[in-house]
Amino acid sequence: MPRPPRHGLHRFRRWFQVVFLILFIGLLAFTVWPLGSVYLGAFLIGDPLVALNSAVNGVIKPAMWLALVMMAAPLVLGRAFCGYVCPMGAVVEWTSPARRKHGLTDAGRERWRRVPVFVLLLSAGMLLFASGAYLVFDPLATLTRSATVLLFPFVDRMTRLIGDVLYLVPALRGAVDAVTTALAGRIIYAAPRVYGLAVAVLGMLLAILGLNLVERRFWCRYLCPLGALLGAVGRFGFRNRTVDVDACISCGACDRVCPMDAVRDGFHATDTSRCQLCLECADVCPTDAIAIGMRPAKSAYRPSRRAFVGVAGLGLLAGFFTFTGLSRRTPDRFLVRPPGARVEGELLALCTRCGQCMKVCPTNVLQPSFSKAGMEGFFTPEMDYRVGNCDWACAECGKVCPTGAIQRLELEEKRKTAIGRAYIDTTRCIPWADLGQCLVCQELCPVVDKAIVFTEDDVVTPAGEAIVVKRPHVVPDRCIGCGVCEFHCPVPRESAIRVRGRTS
Numbered sequence: 129m130p131r132p133p134r135h136g137l138h139r140f141r142r143w144f145q146v147v148f149l150i151l152f153i154g155l156l157a158f159t160v161w162p163l164g165s166v167y168l169g170a171f172l173i174g175d176p177l178v179a180l181n182s183a184v185n186g187v188i189k190p191a192m193w194l195a196l197v198m199m200a201a202p203l204v205l206g207r208a209f210c211g212y213v214c215p216m217g218a219v220v221e222w223t224s225p226a227r228r229k230h231g232l233t234d235a236g237r238e239r240w241r242r243v244p245v246f247v248l249l250l251s252a253g254m255l256l257f258a259s260g261a262y263l264v265f266d267p268l269a270t271l272t273r274s275a276t277v278l279l280f281p282f283v284d285r286m287t288r289l290i291g292d293v294l295y296l297v298p299a300l301r302g303a304v305d306a307v308t309t310a311l312a313g314r315i316i317y318a319a320p321r322v323y324g325l326a327v328a329v330l331g332m333l334l335a336i337l338g339l340n341l342v343e344r345r346f347w348c349r350y351l352c353p354l355g356a357l358l359g360a361v362g363r364f365g366f367r368n369r370t371v372d373v374d375a376c377i378s379c380g381a382c383d384r385v386c387p388m389d390a391v392r393d394g395f396h397a398t399d400t401s402r403c404q405l406c407l408e409c410a411d412v413c414p415t416d417a418i419a420i421g422m423r424p425a426k427s428a429y430r431p432s433r434r435a436f437v438g439v440a441g442l443g444l445l446a447g448f449f450t451f452t453g454l455s456r457r458t459p460d461r462f463l464v465r466p467p468g469a470r471v472e473g474e475l476l477a478l479c480t481r482c483g484q485c486m487k488v489c490p491t492n493v494l495q496p497s498f499s500k501a502g503m504e505g506f507f508t509p510e511m512d513y514r515v516g517n518c519d520w521a522c523a524e525c526g527k528v529c530p531t532g533a534i535q536r537l538e539l540e541e542k543r544k545t546a547i548g549r550a551y552i553d554t555t556r557c558i559p560w561a562d563l564g565q566c567l568v569c570q571e572l573c574p575v576v577d578k579a580i581v582f583t584e585d586d587v588v589t590p591a592g593e594a595i596v597v598k599r600p601h602v603v604p605d606r607c608i609g610c611g612v613c614e615f616h617c618p619v620p621r622e623s624a625i626r627v628r629g630r631t632s
Contacts, residue, residue, distance in 0.1 A: 203362075244350060253446055464547055469547070552624065569617060
């Protein structure tokens with residue numbers, strides 16, 4: 129029979145997980161316009177994988193001291209971050225079966241035990257060639273992306289439906305109005321949020337959780353790049369799970385309950401690249417043989433020289449082909465990055481693909497890129513002027529970017545920063561193609577001196593009538609590419625004025 133939990137912080141591990149998950153979602157919920165100087169991206173800034181990528185690419189932030197602490201923690205705490213703090217780890221664990229699944233044989237489990245080292249080598253290869261594409265699999269970035277694209281739009285829709293139903297009761301209308309006002313912008317948006325690639329984001333999340341059907345916490349054990357990094361440090365840990373060999377009766381209870389398959393070598397050794405110090409093994413040990421102590425007996429997979437060289441070579445090739453990709457040099461002409469975005473190569477190297485900039489955008493114009501920036505640019509932010517336009521009063525995306533891929537700009541500087549330029553398609557524009565009157569683009573242009581001006585042209589209609597038509601022209605030196613004109617253009621389906629990305 130399992131013994132009741134002993135005294136210690138591990139008894140409250142589930143509470144730690146709940147608190148950190150609520151904190152994570154809460155900080156993300158407050159990532160809305162307008163923002164002050166707040167660290168809503170604290171989890172991502174303190175992520176050692178993200179911080180290491182940023183540092184290698186020349187970006188150092190004071191808050192990254194937290195990442196240094198987390199990087200050193202496995203020496204004395206194992207992968208406690210994965211078991212106590214990581215919100216993605218909590219979601220994976222809570223959706224894992226209570227008992228060990230037998231989808232993998234013992235031999236298969238041993239083969240998969242090699243994978244984290246290879247994940248780390250592949251990531252390192254891409255890092256050396258200044259590609260941050262591997263960060264799309266970072267657990268904190270993955271959960272941020274999933275919450276932005278899936279959770280908050282869903283909560284917004286459900287809240288609206290509940291509010292609409294409750295509003296049918298006259299006595300509840302005052303309370304509904306008060307709650308709606310309090311949640312406006314945080315949970316309830318001015319217009320329902322829509323995002324491209326939502327199906328891809330959902331598919332990736334379901335795949336991560338679905339792997340639990342093969343093995344408990346399959347993602348955390350074998351595929352998580354952050355877990356692989358922390359596990360690599362944990363190999364050198366000098367404080368971890370220890371076993372009193374004389375007291376141990378080799379009953380195997382510890383092995384059966386270990387959520388990370390860290391119990392090794394006849395139950396006496398520990399894979400310190402995996403152990404998260406949950407101490408579930410100690411709670412079920414009938415002889416009190418398990419504790420936390422210094423100089424633990426270790427047992428972890430070490431790759432052969434051939435395997436190491438082979439996978440390192442694959443990592444270098446992956447980095448090389450992304451670094452020399454054509455999309456880095458000649459991205460799509462309609463690819464427009466947000467204000468403050470670094471030049472394309474630097475943005476691809478630094479961006480975590482977390483979607484936090486999209487969460488804070490008040491107009492929903494920031495969308496995940498699919499193909500305009502090539503495969504390497506998957507889920508990096510781009511402006512989609514079919515959905516919205518860059519708000520003249522907003523400069524929030526640079527405030528929440530955890531890596532500086534989008535640099536922080538003061539509002540006045542942002543209003544002068546050209547992210548693109550508008551071009552008029554005279555074959556579709558109403559005054560040009562149809563000889564009609566339309567002033568929308570010029571009237572709504574937010575630039576003080578107006579980036580769109582009109583000329584009065586004498587023309588003859590097909591019926592032979594002489595008329596004067598006001599025709600719009602873009603003033604290149606004034607246009608900043610905010611997309612107000614494109615978003616509000618009354619021409620159906622495809623706007624008659626399109627913004628193209630900057631050339632440098």
